[in-house]
Amino acid sequence: MRTVDLIYRKREGEELAPEEITYLVEGYTRGEIPDYQMSAFLMAVCWQGMTEREVSVLTECMLASGERVDLSSVPGIKVDKHSTGGVGDKTSLIAAPLAASAGAVVPMISGRALGHTGGTLDKLEAIPGMRTNLSIAEFGEQLQKLNLAFIGQTAEVAPADGRLYSLRDATATVESIPLIASSIMSKKLAVGLDAIVLDVKVGAGAFMKRQIDARRLAQMMAGIGRRMDKRVQALITDMNQPLGFAVGNALEIMEVSQTLQNAGPVDLTRLSLELAARMIHLGKITETLEEAREVAQSKLLDGSGYRKFKDVIAAQGGNPQVLDRFELLPNATGMREIYSPRAGYVSVIDAALIGQASVMIGAGRDTKDDSIDPAVGVILEVKVGQKVDAGGVLCRLYYTREDGVEEAAEHVEDAFRISAQPPEERELILEVVG
Ligand code: URA
Numbered sequence: 001m002r003t004v005d006l007i008y009r010k011r012e013g014e015e016l017a018p019e020e021i022t023y024l025v026e027g028y029t030r031g032e033i034p035d036y037q038m039s040a041f042l043m044a045v046c047w048q049g050m051t052e053r054e055v056s057v058l059t060e061c062m063l064a065s066g067e068r069v070d071l072s073s074v075p076g077i078k079v080d081k082h083s084t085g086g087v088g089d090k091t092s093l094i095a096a097p098l099a100a101s102a103g104a105v106v107p108m109i110s111g112r113a114l115g116h117t118g119g120t121l122d123k124l125e126a127i128p129g130m131r132t133n134l135s136i137a138e139f140g141e142q143l144q145k146l147n148l149a150f151i152g153q154t155a156e157v158a159p160a161d162g163r164l165y166s167l168r169d170a171t172a173t174v175e176s177i178p179l180i181a182s183s184i185m186s187k188k189l190a191v192g193l194d195a196i197v198l199d200v201k202v203g204a205g206a207f208m209k210r211q212i213d214a215r216r217l218a219q220m221m222a223g224i225g226r227r228m229d230k231r232v233q234a235l236i237t238d239m240n241q242p243l244g245f246a247v248g249n250a251l252e253i254m255e256v257s258q259t260l261q262n263a264g265p266v267d268l269t270r271l272s273l274e275l276a277a278r279m280i281h282l283g284k285i286t287e288t289l290e291e292a293r294e295v296a297q298s299k300l301l302d303g304s305g306y307r308k309f310k311d312v313i314a315a316q317g318g319n320p321q322v323l324d325r326f327e328l329l330p331n332a333t334g335m336r337e338i339y340s341p342r343a344g345y346v347s348v349i350d351a352a353l354i355g356q357a358s359v360m361i362g363a364g365r366d367t368k369d370d371s372i373d374p375a376v377g378v379i380l381e382v383k384v385g386q387k388v389d390a391g392g393v394l395c396r397l398y399y400t401r402e403d404g405v406e407e408a409a410e411h412v413e414d415a416f417r418i419s420a421q422p423p424e425e426r427e428l429i430l431e432v433v434g
Contacts, residue, residue, distance in 0.1 A: 205351020248377010
């Protein structure tokens, strides 16, 4: 079998046989197939897509590239949550502690920043000392003790996804339904889950721009889960404007802290509560979804979710005081305000442009080996629908290095549209699949 022939056949839109996909994934994971050939193959998949059979085989190969974590010694139903990628999307860090404090067991395996979207692992690592590379034994022990642990792909867990994920990020091959579906499902299934709640983002700041594509992605992931006997539920949610006000790793940890203390933005709080409720319900902590919503709300109001997050940070080597004393988090050294050119209503805040601006000042990666600057990002001062005065502050850009700031500021300015009339209200949760 020759890699170049498989790239050619996929480029021409042919379906590859299971052994051919296995050859590609195994060869790449072992380092025998070089990045440039895998990049070409990924680009061919972006253009030509994959059949259901190909996606299932790809997911299984990625899953088989590492160990399957056996959590059978941890009592309870294991339920996780994953987003397909958004801007300012820190719901995992709110929903998971809420669900865990209600009794759900949450083995959370997360990704890094991808394209213009943020990654849960990078956000967690903005907390000084926080380790996300727990061994499998440590992961299991922490779940027994706290019901919640955060890890990423390692050499042990879904290593193929780890390598493909960073390659896709640097080769403009992120926006593909089969590649996103297999990436998410392979790492989720590797940690022995029983159920998954998916947040499938749609809109300017999402990889899926149209609801019909988001629905296909949700259905594809639900199908992969079903074939492996897992319960999967997907919410399709709006990602036209950033979620909450904060975009950038340490800035988002600050907003998570405020939200877990019931002082967060309305949209972020609402979506996090709904995701937590669905995790609690799928985790069979309550009989009905309605009861689960009440439980999630009570865990927010009585501070249990907040305390749970602190305990988990401490258990993973981080300093939990960062949630009360933001000066202990990495802080930016420079700040630029962006002003409204006229009075009116904010009708658009393009989440993709805000995400790209954050990457330009260091919150994300341009190439797979780039490091992240945890301190930088954007804080919105307004949300869509709000009234602004001419010269009013629309947002603040936080940076530590001057290079990239000019271009980032232009992107941020372009992201805002100010109209004479208030825009139509948009639903945050658009659809439920599964
Ligand atoms: N999240 C993932 O884990 N993988 C993707 O491909 C996109 C979002």
